[in-house]
Amino acid sequence: MITALAGGVGAARLLRGLVRVVPPAEVTAVVNTGDDTVLHGLVICPDLDTVTYTLAGMNDDIRGWGLAGESWTVMDTLDRLGGQTWFRLGDRDLATHLYRTQRLADGAPLSQVTREITAAVGVGARLLPMSDDPVRTRLTLAGGPEISFQEYFVGRRHAVAVESVRFEGADSCVPAPGVLDALAESDVVVICPSNPVVSIGPLLAVPGVAESLIRRRTRVVAVSPIVAGAALKGPADRLMTELGEEPSVVGVARMYAEVAGTLVIDESDAHLADDVAALGVRCIVAPTVMRDVEDAERLSSTVLDAVSGRIA
């Protein structure tokens, strides 16, 4: 059994490779819900949907988010009404949000709704929200107000300096059913190449998750989302800098040192391998940029081999 801690696009890409290396039924992805938001009355779970769509082969690889072959009739019409369209929701994507919102209103917990959606679109791996309780990532801007994650990420295109980050509701949330069991029963726990601050951060803030990783630290492998000093996508590098961490694989190793025994870094960062090791984190150098599913498959094998001992 493999359990992955997952954010959005980077995690989805790695998971797409992982389910080709091991049977999908043996893979559990525990997904960040700190980015979740309510818009137009609809409950939107960006990371859950990104992972779902990608594993179902429905995602738009070129645009990098949402569904392939998507249409935009609702948003275009909403725009003419003068509605809020800064967060673009495609017509097919909206069906997911309508489904989820209705089922939550029916009283079904998010984990149950996620099971229903993934089953309907044919995802073989198990997807778990980190919690059925709401946890909301909030960012305080430098010298400014505190805003929601989506206002930061989509509304302001993460082009503003951040002073601090917190995960509202994390302290008192309960891990979704299956989360702690999945971690406890896993041969390998993978920390996907997601934003350490705002994607993996909320997951580690869920009571019991970090503690579980610490207990099985030698079987926890993280993949650095920072390559050659920059995030492949999104603001991870800038956020790390703004929050006082070095935007490099060494900074990532420092953030994960307590919970992960191994860090996989890209070949372009090979010269930093000794610095990572000096933090007490075993360092594996491999190609980590996933341009296609074959890259993802190779990286997945590297991650699994790291724990099975095939990589020294």
Add this chain to the structure above:
Amino acid sequence: MITALAGGVGAARLLRGLVRVVPPAEVTAVVNTGDDTVLHGLVICPDLDTVTYTLAGMNDDIRGWGLAGESWTVMDTLDRLGGQTWFRLGDRDLATHLYRTQRLADGAPLSQVTREITAAVGVGARLLPMSDDPVRTRLTLAGGPEISFQEYFVGRRHAVAVESVRFEGADSCVPAPGVLDALAESDVVVICPSNPVVSIGPLLAVPGVAESLIRRRTRVVAVSPIVAGAALKGPADRLMTELGEEPSVVGVARMYAEVAGTLVIDESDAHLADDVAALGVRCIVAPTVMRDVEDAERLSSTVLDAVSGRIA
């Protein structure tokens, strides 16, 4: 100034004629919100939308509801997810519901949101929800449970016997801003040819509305939705029968006798004119079936002439 009490399709058709006979800015439609519902987390106001779309010339005249040139991508996708699709919401129509739900969540009252939507699509008449407070039409089935209006109307296609009807929240609701003023300042109040039980019934249950009509009863003209013993559309005739009223223009006259001084009935019901008059309701016989906007224009003139005295 003209104020119309309006339900859905029949009202929308008459109003389309009315705004060709008098300047749209002089027309206020107070619209039933007892049919409103929440689906998928979205606030849906079927009568407000039917009147809005029709006055904007955007309605689908052939299907009889929703928007012309509508597409169904969201519903088709929701269907594949196993979601609730018994209440069909087109893609363009959904934009209205997203807009409304977001604005209500922002704290805007329904009357304000209605003003915004009608302005955006170019409706010249003023549309007012009967109240900014929720009023919900509930029907108790014969020997069975109490259900919502939409479950009755759409879910069960009104093919079930009804024992009683109530308007939840009506007693304690406040008329929307402008409703009582519009009635008080009107030269003519028109009760549109809508279902007397479930469309006009909720409007008359709003505190102050029936009282206002009673005070200016000689200037209140109703158009019978029953023609030749049957409703042109929907279950008005069956509902009247089930609730103990004769499904005829005489039954309609009896239901409205207290609030309306005049009833316009169709030529096919001319033989019942004396029976209507015997109830103390002035009776005008005219063509009332609106096949096109010209029919609606003629009927509107008849209604206005009834009060201006040009029809004896």
